Amino acid sequence: xxxxxxxxxxxxxxxxxxxxxxxxxxxxxxxxxxxxxxxxxxxxxxxxxxxxxxxxxxxxxxxxxxxxxxxxxxxxxxxxxxxxxxxxxxxxxxxxxxxxxxxxxxxxxxxxxxxxxxxxxxxxxxxxxxxxxxxxxxxxxxxxxxxxxxxxxxxxxxxxxxxxxxxxxxxxxxxxxxxxxxxxxxxxxxxxxxxxxxxxxxxxxxxxxxxxxxxxxxxxxxxxxxxxxxxxxxxxxxxxxxxxxxxxxxxxxxxxxxxxxxxxxxxxxxxxxxxxxxxxxxxxxxxxxxxxxxxxxxxxxxxxxxxxxxxxxxxxxxxxxxxxxxxxxxxxxxxxxxxxxxxxxxxxxxxxxxxxxxxxxxxxxxxxxxxxxxxxxxxxxxxxxxxxxxxxxxxxxxxxxxxxxxxxxxxxxxxxxxx
Amino acid sequence: xxxxxxxxxxxxxxxxxxxxxxxxxxxxxxxxxxxxxxxxxxxxxxxxxxxxxxxxxxxxxxxxxxxxxxxxxxxxxxxxxxxxxxxxxxxxxxxxxxxxxxxxxxxxxxxxxxxxxxxxxxxxxxxxxxxxxxxxxxxxxxxxxxxxxxxxxxxxxxxxxxxxxxxxxxxxxxxxxxxxxxxxxxxxxxxxxxxxxxxxxxxxxxxxxxxxxx
Numbered sequence: 001x002x003x004x005x006x007x008x009x010x011x012x013x014x015x016x017x018x019x020x021x022x023x024x025x026x027x028x029x030x031x032x033x034x035x036x037x038x039x040x041x042x043x044x045x046x047x048x049x050x051x052x053x054x055x056x057x058x059x060x061x062x063x064x065x066x067x068x069x070x071x072x073x074x075x076x077x078x079x080x081x082x083x084x085x086x087x088x089x090x091x092x093x094x095x096x097x098x099x100x101x102x103x104x105x106x107x108x109x110x111x112x113x114x115x116x117x118x119x120x121x122x123x124x125x126x127x128x129x130x131x132x133x134x135x136x137x138x139x140x141x142x143x144x145x146x147x148x149x150x151x152x153x154x155x156x157x158x159x160x161x162x163x164x165x166x167x168x169x170x171x172x173x174x175x176x177x178x179x180x181x182x183x184x185x186x187x188x189x190x191x192x193x194x195x196x197x198x199x200x201x202x203x204x205x206x207x208x209x210x211x212x213x214x215x216x217x218x219x220x221x222x223x224x225x226x227x228x229x230x231x232x233x234x235x236x237x238x239x240x241x242x243x244x245x246x247x248x249x250x251x252x253x254x255x256x257x258x259x260x261x262x263x264x265x266x267x268x269x270x271x272x273x274x275x276x277x278x279x280x281x282x283x284x285x286x287x288x289x290x291x292x293x294x295x296x297x298x299x300x301x302x303x304x305x306x307x308x309x310x311x312x313x314x315x316x317x318x319x320x321x322x323x324x325x326x327x328x329x330x331x332x333x334x335x336x337x338x339x340x341x342x343x344x345x346x347x348x349x350x351x352x353x354x355x356x357x358x359x360x361x362x363x364x365x366x367x368x369x370x371x372x373x374x375x376x377x378x379x380x381x382x383x384x385x386x387x388x389x390x391x392x393x394x395x396x397x398x399x400x401x402x403x404x405x406x407x408x409x410x411x412x413x414x415x416x417x418x419x
Numbered sequence: 420x421x422x423x424x425x426x427x428x429x430x431x432x433x434x435x436x437x438x439x440x441x442x443x444x445x446x447x448x449x450x451x452x453x454x455x456x457x458x459x460x461x462x463x464x465x466x467x468x469x470x471x472x473x474x475x476x477x478x479x480x481x482x483x484x485x486x487x488x489x490x491x492x493x494x495x496x497x498x499x500x501x502x503x504x505x506x507x508x509x510x511x512x513x514x515x516x517x518x519x520x521x522x523x524x525x526x527x528x529x530x531x532x533x534x535x536x537x538x539x540x541x542x543x544x545x546x547x548x549x550x551x552x553x554x555x556x557x558x559x560x561x562x563x564x565x566x567x568x569x570x571x572x573x574x575x576x577x578x579x580x581x582x583x584x585x586x587x588x589x590x591x592x593x594x595x596x597x598x599x600x601x602x603x604x605x606x607x608x609x610x611x612x613x614x615x616x617x618x619x620x621x622x623x624x625x626x627x628x629x630x631x632x633x
Contacts, residue, residue: 307495308495309472309494309495309496309497309500310497311497311498312443312496312497312498312501315435315443315498316444319444328497329470329471330470330472330496330497330498330499330500330541330544331497335470335543335625337471348471349471349495352471352472352495384449384451385446385449385493385494385501386493386494386495387464387473387474387475387493387494387495388473388495399464399466399473401464402464402465402466402473402474
């Protein structure tokens, strides 16, 4: 039986058109772009053509594009690079509680270097209120970083609006610098940096049918970033290291294709997404949509199927040839439940029960129907196994007494409870 | 959001052993209907501070022999919690059932062995079944007036060789250690800890950090 792959937010298959354009650069066109001879010049040309393609999609100049190894590198370069470059102007950085770990962990590292971090909470629908970011602004704020669309729940953040607010405190390219992580957004939302008014934007190839290990950081002309790598003069000294030519060529092609197909594909997926959400919430009792229903990526479906644990659900679905993911603590390396679901003000049981389906190009209505044929059975089995019934509107944990040693006060999963 | 662990015993790249899969898809001794009043002699519910899984257990005990006649359970937990508890329920009830005293001696490691191993990161799941039974046994002792047999989780040895207890870890955390490395430094046990101990200590560090600083 064919696999039904619904984890496109984690990774997409390589577009055959992208593969084709990459292939010569894996074998024949192997030259180092730093070489002055023909092989080198041809590799250099390929990179510069790719840069033009990417700049075209982002509506910026070619010298504002730095090729990277992906989303994490782009985020780290943007945050560490600007923090260090503007440290003399201030040490305060603002971001949100639902950022990707590439941003959150980098900010924690910067905190150890002496920067002060304010994480603004999102609203219960998973969208940040620009007014709350404004309220966090200080005279020494040098950097604001807000993701364009969330990777877990797909909520779209009001980037242009936040940018407009930030400009009241400093003109374009002066502090505070504004960065957005657009890795999840790249395939589905407008990437025009002049309309978005951002100073820095991270995108990558993994989510747009491009090669893994590829991506770019948009750095607006006039914005300074200190390099995080040291070595040669590649990428205008901003990203030393021999360029990954096939990845760069493939990334640019993938970005071009998704931006050309964006409107049509978004409209198709939006309809499929809404159909899927409606069936999930209607046909499986006690299933709650996480994140705003409208302001979300066309391919993102994230629900908490209460009282059952996500990893168990995933293993059952996998046995039915369906691939998806969960925010349950049981599957994370750190054993932490999804920080995004918790940031919505929900107890950890909702994160423990969360399932993300992210649709893609090959996803059809038949696939969704197949999931809806199998999932209710799985839920029935796992609910029979479960000893709990979580309150749909709960904000605290359901059974604190289970976590207390006998005669002790209960404290578990970062919260304390009196019994 | 990734499944990326390797079974420490078999080196298999897939998540779980065949036995684990079997018990996950066909859990034994599951409680399917809500128990009637007095149907079971004792019950206990515990949660894992490490991951948040919850477990409820019910037992029937022969008062004359103290053998476990029946053991049923339910869990809000992952694949390994389901499989580990299923296996544990078999171990306690097979061949006429263990006595309470025998059952209380069953170690999480023995569940792991019977399962053909669990990924390191999943060891706390087998600990959960064990904890649920201990709480259930206490409930039984309390109901039958055997107060002297109640064992409240106190100082528990987590590493036999170096004689480290959970209280040592609690104190190390109270002294400001927040990571496994810092706790190791405090306890001056940089080397010599088994992987099992390390995993458990790490869990305890997390639990106590959250308890006091969370």
